[in-house]
Amino acid sequence: MLPNNEVRxxxxxxxxxxxxxxxxxxxxxAKIKSGKLVKDELFTLFEAVGALEIMxxxxxxxxxxxxxxxxxxxxxxxxxxxxxxxxEVVGLMDExxxxxxxxxxxxxxxxxxxxxxxxxxxxxxxPRTVEDAQFDRTRPATDLPLVNLVLRSYCLALVKAxxxxxxxxxxxxxxxxxxxxxxxxxxxxxxxxxxxxxxxxLDQAIDWINKEAEMDxxxxxxxxxxxxxxxxxxLALDRDLDVLESRSTVNFVSCLSQLxxxxxxxxxxxxxxxxxxxxIQRKLASTVPPRPIVHIxxxxxxxxxxxxxxxxxxxxxxxDYHGPSNFKTAVWTLLSRKPQPSVYIRCLLQALIxxxxxxxxAVSVKQFLYDDIAELVLPSSILLQANTDEVELPTDPRxxxxxxxxxxxxxxxxxxxxxxxxxxxNRCRIRRTLCHTVVDWDNLQMEAEDLDAQLRTLTxxxxxxxxxxxxxxxxxxxxxxxxxxxxxxxLVLQMGFELSIYSPEELPxxxxxxxxxxxxxxxxxxxxRTFTVAARKRDLMATSSRPDTxxxxxxxxxxxxxxxxxxxxxxxxxxxxxxxxxxxYVLLARHQLLSPASSPQAYSSEKLRYELRMKPFIPVSLPExxxxxxxxxEANLEGDSDMTVLERASNAIAEARRAWxxxxxxxxxxxxxxxxxxxxxxxxxxxxxxDVKDTMxxxxxxxxxxxxxxxxxxxxxxxxxxxxxxxxAGSKARWHDWWVVPQVSEKKRN
Amino acid sequence: MNKDAPDALRYVRYxxxxxxxxxxxxxxxISKDLxxxxxxxxxRYFLYQWGDLCFLAMDKDDTMVGVVVSKLETHRGxxxxxxxxxxxxxxxxxxxxxxxxxVRMAIDAMIARNADEIVLETEITNxxxxxxxxxxxxxxxxxxxRYYLNGNSAYRLVLYLKEGVGSIRTQYDxxxxxxxxxxxxxxxxxxLFQENGGxxx
Numbered sequence: 041m042l043p044n045n046e047v048r049x050x051x052x053x054x055x056x057x058x059x060x061x062x063x064x065x066x067x068x069x070a071k072i073k074s075g076k077l078v079k080d081e082l083f084t085l086f087e088a089v090g091a092l093e094i095m096x097x098x099x100x101x102x103x104x105x106x107x108x109x110x111x112x113x114x115x116x117x118x119x120x121x122x123x124x125x126x127x128e129v130v131g132l133m134d135e136x137x138x139x140x141x142x143x144x145x146x147x148x149x150x151x152x153x154x155x156x157x158x159x160x161x162x163x164x165x166x167p168r169t170v171e172d173a174q175f176d177r178t179r180p181a182t183d184l185p186l187v188n189l190v191l192r193s194y195c196l197a198l199v200k201a202x203x204x205x206x207x208x209x210x211x212x213x214x215x216x217x218x219x220x221x222x223x224x225x226x227x228x229x230x231x232x233x234x235x236x237x238x239x240x241x242l243d244q245a246i247d248w249i250n251k252e253a254e255m256d257x258x259x260x261x262x263x264x265x266x267x268x269x270x271x272x273x274x275l276a277l278d279r280d281l282d283v284l285e286s287r288s289t290v291n292f293v294s295c296l297s298q299l300x301x302x303x304x305x306x307x308x309x310x311x312x313x314x315x316x317x318x319x320i321q322r323k324l325a326s327t328v329p330p331r332p333i334v335h336i337x338x339x340x341x342x343x344x345x346x347x348x349x350x351x352x353x354x355x356x357x358x359x360d361y362h363g364p365s366n367f368k369t370a371v372w373t374l375l376s377r378k379p380q381p382s383v384y385i386r387c388l389l390q391a392l393i394x395x396x397x398x399x400x401x402a403v404s405v406k407q408f409l410y411d412d413i414a415e416l417v418l419p420s421s422i423l424l425q426a427n428t429d430e431v432e433l434p435t436d437p438r439x440x441x442x443x444x445x446x447x448x449x450x451x452x453x454x455x456x457x458x459x460x461x462x463x464x465x466n467r468c469r470i471r472r473t474l475c476h477t478v479v480d481w482d483n484l485q486m487e488a489e490d491l492d493a494q495l496r497t498l499t500x501x502x503x504x505x506x507x508x509x510x511x512x513x514x515x516x517x518x519x520x521x522x523x524x525x526x527x528x529x530x531l532v533l534q535m536g537f538e539l540s541i542y543s544p545e546e547l548p549x550x551x552x553x554x555x556x557x558x559x560x561x562x563x564x565x566x567x568x569r570t571f572t573v574a575a576r577k578r579d580l581m582a583t584s585s586r587p588d589t590x591x592x593x594x595x596x597x598x599x600x601x602x603x604x605x606x607x608x609x610x611x612x613x614x615x616x617x618x619x620x621x622x623x624x625y626v627l628l629a630r631h632q633l634l635s636p637a638s639s640p641q642a643y644s645s646e647k648l649r650y651e652l653r654m655k656p657f658i659p660v661s662l663p664e665x666x667x668x669x670x671x672x673x674e675a676n677l678e679g680d681s682d683m684t685v686l687e688r689a690s691n692a693i694a695e696a697r698r699a700w701x702x703x704x705x706x707x708x709x710x711x712x713x714x715x716x717x718x719x720x721x722x723x724x725x726x727x728x729x730x731d732v733k734d735t736m737x738x739x740x741x742x743x744x745x746x747x748x749x750x751x752x753x754x755x756x757x758x759x760x761x762x763x764x765x766x767x768x769a770g771s772k773a774r775w776h777d778w779w780v781v782p783q784v785s786e787k788k789r790n
Numbered sequence: 791m792n793k794d795a796p797d798a799l800r801y802v803r804y805x806x807x808x809x810x811x812x813x814x815x816x817x818x819x820i821s822k823d824l825x826x827x828x829x830x831x832x833x834r835y836f837l838y839q840w841g842d843l844c845f846l847a848m849d850k851d852d853t854m855v856g857v858v859v860s861k862l863e864t865h866r867g868x869x870x871x872x873x874x875x876x877x878x879x880x881x882x883x884x885x886x887x888x889x890x891x892x893v894r895m896a897i898d899a900m901i902a903r904n905a906d907e908i909v910l911e912t913e914i915t916n917x918x919x920x921x922x923x924x925x926x927x928x929x930x931x932x933x934x935x936r937y938y939l940n941g942n943s944a945y946r947l948v949l950y951l952k953e954g955v956g957s958i959r960t961q962y963d964x965x966x967x968x969x970x971x972x973x974x975x976x977x978x979x980x981x982l983f984q985e986n987g988g989x990x991x
Contacts, residue, residue: 331826
């Protein structure tokens, strides 16, 4: 169904000076018949969708029905000067918090916070001073501290918190409407005022409430915890980037502890629904049809907020740079939490990961790129050491190498950093972005190949014989680029499983394709290893003739071999698991136990569906797209008997379980051999372990399914008596979103 | 024969001569399932240009009980792309294959007009619609995060009708780019993530 969404309308074209067209219009109109429809060629669907019908109550927010009183239609008779009970104040604060979180979740202000009459009075007309921001500016404030001090300071601090969130999100890469709605409707979120004003007001309010001996103790505590939370949250958001320097998340920690108290006292609040109104939408400068107030539950709001604080706290564990792979693992793991961290957290992370071409405020983008290349392909090479500052003679090869490498950094640093930042997008966008970057990296790889060819004449590289082939050159930079691309190709497939993109009949083929990518990748790592071994041999020979040279290259080689080993183990684990699931699904498909989504009357053939599925990979030159016939043969394991396929599944799942065990034992992060202290255990590491353990559970589930099939194929139960359920992504029976493990069981006899 | 029997249904192509009558009924039928109605311009946009790709199901009293609205045009200078924009069947008439029949008529009409591919979006909670299209051979090509006003996500469903469609190159579309983060204040200097798949249609 077509979405009905005005903000997707493109920006208006540049305004031209107005002129009178009455005469032209009349003349043109005279030429057409009454009732004939005329369409401007430039009138797009976007504009049609964005159009409103004036005087239609469902679309025109300014529409006043016949007989409706204008004042009544626009104004609420809620009295913001009225006295409030402590229970009502708690209720109002919690309702506002729900609206604030709904906004964080992606709903517009017009359907959330801007339905509050209290906030409307504070923010409109735009206050010039903090003193201006009163619930009622027309008359002096009444002597009701619970309203004019407590509730007002809470509201002002809330708005200021929104201001911080708004500017953090707007400054980073996000998708308007999908992730967040930045529209402010010509209001201002107190952005000109320093947060200290609001902190002071909150402190006054806290002092006041502490002295209120007559108030019910529980209610007093409830209000106090809400005020304290507001203060801490404001401070936390105000200083969110300081964590790079301070490594302290103390304010978010205090927020969390207040949230405990807050959660316990939600029931004390008394709601004041009349303090919220949709009528305010009519005054907001916007061309949006009237839309209902978004209501989210206190539980959902508090859960969202708790996760936000916890994610912000856990972020500090990834701020120390311990090499490229550790950094990438930490970012990916934190952002793969379920539910995915909120847009504020994802934007904050972007700001921390890279700003001013610096990673985590400490490492230059060039260094990060070089570290990654060193770890994968060039543990010790003149390519990464050459520097134009030191060698100034343009004819010196080292000078030329340095110049080439400078060009390489200019071209590759940004796309490389983006491979990390990509994790900060919403999950759907991650996959869509990968489908595009895979093509970009295909081109980057080719550019790197040219560069490799030029560089090897400068380094006088000698070819190395590779197993099963002619002597060949190492192509370090393009090898590294190919590695990036293969990771992305794999992720496209894995994210496809996570987002439930594939239909049941595609599962055998997609797991085959995943294993195909892994096998290709493993072959590529072998090639890299061959050259690193050769380089190491050369290095050892060189150092043995010069015993005084340092051991630095040795540790660099050691680190690189270890990194290759870890990558290999991880890929074998994924590969073996895919092979097992592929074989299992082949058996299910052969015995008609997979109910296909498409019918025999479908308009498309399997071949057309394959082409569509492979669309992102068609423009990729390496690895070559598998032609449909070959794919079909492989994906269906044509020519293999059921028993052969079964054996394949059993062997593969056994290997997968071993490889995942080893992966778990290898741990999330590579310890720095030069560092005396081991890396501290962190919540991010726990997340990573949980992810691997979930994968291992999925392996066990697969083993069980294979066993059931084995029994059925051997008789006495028959395949026809089996039934298969495919657990949905996110459900408990799914174990892991990336591994679609079928539940195979005997049909219940009726 | 009972009045609910499918035999009593009549499938017709939209006729612009009966615009007033048809469009009113169509809007009523489609608006029922929407929190917010489409403006009249949306209907006119489709019907004015592709009225022959719009089909209606009428009961024996000539009351409209089902409708499909679609369009067909070159997609960014690339393939001839059909788009199914709206599909609705009156609640008490569901489960009888009316929607499938309407979609088939639209697809057949597009094939007759040389369509290369057909695309559409459907809310991920709308399993009935997804099943319908998947039975006809559509595949989910991507998931669209919070695509609809209610915050629900969608799947893009695609059907290729000819071989080689996946290799037809399209031009980069300015309107297709996402709006978020167009400013790049983080000081990195270059635009990030050139994603040209964010098209509405």
